[in-house]
Amino acid sequence: MALKVWMYDKLVDEEDAKISVFDHALLYGDGVFEGIRVYNGKIFEFDAHLDRLYNSAKVIRLVIPMDKQTLAAAVTKTVEANNATDGYIRLIVTRGAGDLGLNALICEKAAIIIIIADSIQLYPEQLYETGLKVVSAATIRNHPLSLPPQIKSLNYLNNILAKIEALDKDVSEAIMYNHEGYVAEAVADNVFIVKNGVIYTPPTQAGSLPGITRALVIRLAKKENLAVVEKNLTRFDLYVSDEFFLTGTAAEVIGIVDIDGRVIGDGKPGPITRLLRKKFYEYARS
Numbered sequence: 001m002a003l004k005v006w007m008y009d010k011l012v013d014e015e016d017a018k019i020s021v022f023d024h025a026l027l028y029g030d031g032v033f034e035g036i037r038v039y040n041g042k043i044f045e046f047d048a049h050l051d052r053l054y055n056s057a058k059v060i061r062l063v064i065p066m067d068k069q070t071l072a073a074a075v076t077k078t079v080e081a082n083n084a085t086d087g088y089i090r091l092i093v094t095r096g097a098g099d100l101g102l103n104a105l106i107c108e109k110a111a112i113i114i115i116i117a118d119s120i121q122l123y124p125e126q127l128y129e130t131g132l133k134v135v136s137a138a139t140i141r142n143h144p145l146s147l148p149p150q151i152k153s154l155n156y157l158n159n160i161l162a163k164i165e166a167l168d169k170d171v172s173e174a175i176m177y178n179h180e181g182y183v184a185e186a187v188a189d190n191v192f193i194v195k196n197g198v199i200y201t202p203p204t205q206a207g208s209l210p211g212i213t214r215a216l217v218i219r220l221a222k223k224e225n226l227a228v229v230e231k232n233l234t235r236f237d238l239y240v241s242d243e244f245f246l247t248g249t250a251a252e253v254i255g256i257v258d259i260d261g262r263v264i265g266d267g268k269p270g271p272i273t274r275l276l277r278k279k280f281y282e283y284a285r286s
């Protein structure tokens with residue numbers, strides 16, 4: 001079934017959802033976005049996603065042409081129009097059409113809101129049982145002083161270069177390190193390890209997006225009386241971890257069982273990973 005897509009201020013048929021070739025989102029990756037899940041008809045962690053979108057926009061000096069409440073209503077309407085009760089939303093704000101130069105400020109009143117509510121291709125269920133293999137990327141995460149990783153921008157080339165490294169090695173994920181060699185994040189997911197019963201995750205200042213799934217998993221872990229420590233992690237810490245997992249809107253919680261040929265634990269997603277995945281599901285579906 002053709003989708004109804006929100007463009008500017010209304011729903012249109014998918015084939016009519018078009019933007020200008022002069023939109024700086026196309027010319028320069030200039031814009032911001034969110035990927036959001038819908039579980040059982042409920043938009044998951046909606047406020048947190050909206051807050052992150054408006055913060056990303058503020059930092060890049062992009063004025064979203066709608067207030068938060070009106071935008072929330074538009075997202076809800078798009079989900080309903082597409083019957084996306086268990087779906088995935090892509091909420092995009094482009095800089096809008098300008099000219100061929102870099103001047104973003106001349107696009108000031110041209111920003112476009114695009115909302116797509118569709119389904120998402122999950123990893124096959126089997127992979128959640130067996131766990132994923134990953135490799136360390138040679139491509140380092142953007143320096144946080146050059147492009148703050150908190151901005152969820154439309155420019156993902158840094159992550160895409162790391163993803164290509166993974167695909168070249170026949171795995172689907174790569175771990176990215178920052179300019180100091182500390183773990184930043186996976187290509188589009190946050191990193192967690194477990195060592196001696198304690199959960200560790202890099203601070204977002206190490207160069208990761210402050211993941212909404214990450215924040216939720218930390219809350220769920222604490223509720224289970226598990227210790228969670230944010231600290232810089234090295235490649236060594238990953239190699240000798242007892243458990244290793246990633247979190248993200250699309251991936252949810254997924255165990256890693258091999259990094260660069262080093263097997264993690266007994267080669268299967270560990271008990272804390274499985275517990276947190278279960279708690280995550282219960283929370284998402286509740």
Ligand code: PMP
Pocket residue numbers: 035159185186187188189190208209210211212213214247248249250
């Ligand atoms: N890091 C990056 C670079 C991402 O794009 C994402 C979103 N897929 C994440 C981490 C995970 O964030 P969230 O849990 O909010 O989806």
